[in-house]
Amino acid sequence: MSKIISVNHLSKSYITEKKRIDILQEINVEFETGKFYAIMGHSGSGKSTLINILGLIDNFDSGKYILFGKDITAMTDNELSKIRMKNIGFIFQEFYLNNTLKAWENVVVPMLINDEIPKKERKERACKLLKMVGLEDRMEHYPKELSGGEQQRVAIARALANNPKMILADEPTGNLDEEHEEQIFNILKEISKSGKCVIVVTHSNDVKKYADIIYKISNGKIVRQDEI
Amino acid sequence: MKFKDILKFSFLNISRSKKNIYILLVVILCSLISLFSLTVLVSFNHFIESNYYKNIGFRTLNVFYADGSNMGKPIDTKKLKQINHVVEVFNSKYATFTSNSSLENSKYDGIITLNAITENLQLEVVKGENIGDKRNVAICPINFYPDSSASDLSLSLKNNADDKNLIGKKFKFKYSKYNNNAERPEVIENFEKEFEIIGLYNTNTTMTNANQCYISMDDMKEIVDTVNQNKVTSTYVIVDSLNNIDSVVNEIDNMGYYSEVTTVFDSKIINNFSLICNIISLISLSVAVIVLVLYIRKKIINESQNIGVLRSLGYTKKDIKKYYLIEILSSILITYLFSLLMFGLLYVLLKNTILSSLNLYNIDIVINLFAYLTTFSIIVIIPYLLSMISIYKVTNKTILKLMKMEE
Structure with a gap:
């Protein structure tokens, strides 16, 4: 296991017309490969902001964010995009699948910008990933023909398309029932066991059964709850 | 990507x-x-x-005396020729002549109309050569239909003569001198004039019927003057372009004549x-x-x-x-x-x-x-x-x- 993320004294605030809201204050946290992390907290606590910053789709006001040993502060937009493409896989609550594309085609989308994956291997790779999440018989289906749980599994396969080192999931089970929630957490656990760093932001207490480390965010501060 | x-x-x-x-x-x-x-x-x-824009008919002016009387008083054609943008001036009696021809057979009645052409008004020939200063030659339509029903386009297009054999073909134009003083016009003498077809033109460009051929002005004068028809005539003035018609009309007005365009487009x-x-x-x-x-x-x-x-x-x-x-x-x-x-x-x-x-x-x-x-x-x-x-x-x-x- 190796440390891939190191966040030091990271802060972020929003300024509204009336007041300044400190959404994250002096956050210090580290993440390693091969572990399943859960970040919990109430709505508006800043957990989604943190995962967005970790996934390089949001910025921060102060502090340091070292990713794979490199300070991301001075990186250009193109460099950040390249890191996202190669090393980060996103899973969102709303799935965000392209409805005009079949399940396997949705998984191929991130591969289109990765020159390391040859064109002829794309479909085979997408099918393998869909098989891994238990959708081998749903590859030719469009998102509208799939249940919520199945759609989220397609989104997980898509997140894994470029074989990233870490998976960031923002409320991945927020729109799912208990049965599907369990399936998704099981898959994410398996992914972490394969050596990837999985960070999940969730409200669900069931995540405790799967997470190796749980962080709680409250009033913009992060507290490590326990290590399993 | x-x-x-x-x-x-x-x-x-x-x-x-x-x-x-x-x-x-x-x-x-x-x-x-x-x-x-x-x-x-x-x-x-x-x-x-x-x-x-190209057709002569739309830029041909018919010139009379302002009072409408053109009998006996010759119009000064030399003066008309000197007007800017005037290409040609000639007596209208030499413009066209319709009569029978040797082209009559079971398919055609042989009626053709001859039009005079001068060196200044050469035709656009699509096959063969132009008249130039040659005599006894004619330019006929590429879809030549020597018949009085040539104005019927559907007939003339269906039954026109084969243009491959037209060039070099000779025909006789038959015309007669009449005694117009008799109660009914009586034929005094019959004439024939032979023409050789040396060129073909497209009737699309002249908007004429498929039985109309062009001959030289000299040949036309010979035919018309032989029969000596005392037709009421006027003078034709051909202008070089449609844009210059108004200025030529004004000049003609200033000379004391009256003019009108022979064919007006709607x-x-x-x-x-x-x-x-x-x-x-x-x-x-x-x-x-x-x-x-x-x-x-x-x-x-x-x-x-x-x-x-x-x-x-x-x-x-x-x-x-x-x-x-x-x-x-x-x-x-x-x-x-x-x-x-x-x-x-x-x-x-x-x-x-x-x-x-x-x-x-x-x-x-x-x-x-x-x-x-x-x-x-x-x-x-x-x-x-x-x-x-x-x-x-x-x-x-x-x-x-x-x-x-x-x-």
Whole structure:
């Protein structure tokens, strides 16, 4: 296991017309490969902001964010995009699948910008990933023909398309029932066991059964709850 | 991101959405209508230009004395010739002469009309040679139909003589001198004059019947003066261009004569027809552009979230711009090319069916570059430029704004 993320004294605030809201204050946290992390907290606590910053789709006001040993502060937009493409896989609550594309085609989308994956291997790779999440018989289906749980599994396969080192999931089970929630957490656990760093932001207490480390965010501060 | 991949995924995106297909069908329909109306408009203008502007009849002035009396008083043709832009002046009695000919057979009655031509008024010959200063030669129609029913286009086009054997063919023009003083005109003497056909002309350019041949002015004078017909005559003044008619008319007025154009074109018809074609083109092009611009704008707005997702997956702003610009351009281009293909097929079909009758009136509906360039620049370039602005605006938004995830 190796440390891939190191966040030091990271802060972020929003300024509204009336007041300044400190959404994250002096956050210090580290993440390693091969572990399943859960970040919990109430709505508006800043957990989604943190995962967005970790996934390089949001910025921060102060502090340091070292990713794979490199300070991301001075990186250009193109460099950040390249890191996202190669090393980060996103899973969102709303799935965000392209409805005009079949399940396997949705998984191929991130591969289109990765020159390391040859064109002829794309479909085979997408099918393998869909098989891994238990959708081998749903590859030719469009998102509208799939249940919520199945759609989220397609989104997980898509997140894994470029074989990233870490998976960031923002409320991945927020729109799912208990049965599907369990399936998704099981898959994410398996992914972490394969050596990837999985960070999940969730409200669900069931995540405790799967997470190796749980962080709680409250009033913009992060507290490590326990290590399993 | 490779061009081929973008094209493939663009095609999947467009072809799998019924709404996209319906919208693009509307654009195809509008493109087709505008292509047709512009083609008809240009063809019609071409017809007007090749007939109205080139044809001598529309720039021939008939000159009389201002009081209408032209008997006994000769018009000063030398003075008329000196007027600027006047190409030719001659007595109207030498303009045409209709009579029988040796071309009479079981198919034709042999009636032909001879028109005089001077060196200044040479004809556009499509085969053979022009008259120049030669005598006893004639230029006849390429669809020569030596029959009094030549004005019936459907007959003359069906039964015209074979143009391969016309050049070098000789015919005799038969005319008679009459005693006009008798109760009924009596033939005093019959004459024959032989002509050799040395050139062929297209009646489309002269708007004459297919039984009209051209001979030299000297030959015409010989025929007319032989029969010595005391016709009421006037003087024909040929102007070099339609634009100069008014100035020549003014000059003639100043000389104390009265003049009028022998053949007047109904410009109201031209103007109304052009106006209708322009309105149809304008409406169809506007609808196509509005539909396309709204469709692209809505597509980009609807795709904002997808753009955010693609950005989160590692697509750069450049990748996104490239993807959407190629997708939009390819969809507009495919739509336009499909319209062109449909237009081509319909054009061939219509030209060989409904529009074939227009040939009888010398109107040829031709495919023209103007229609293509106009529809291409309006239907393809304008919406594409506008979509570029929208794409650049959208891609400059933050990923969270695009995904509407900002807290």
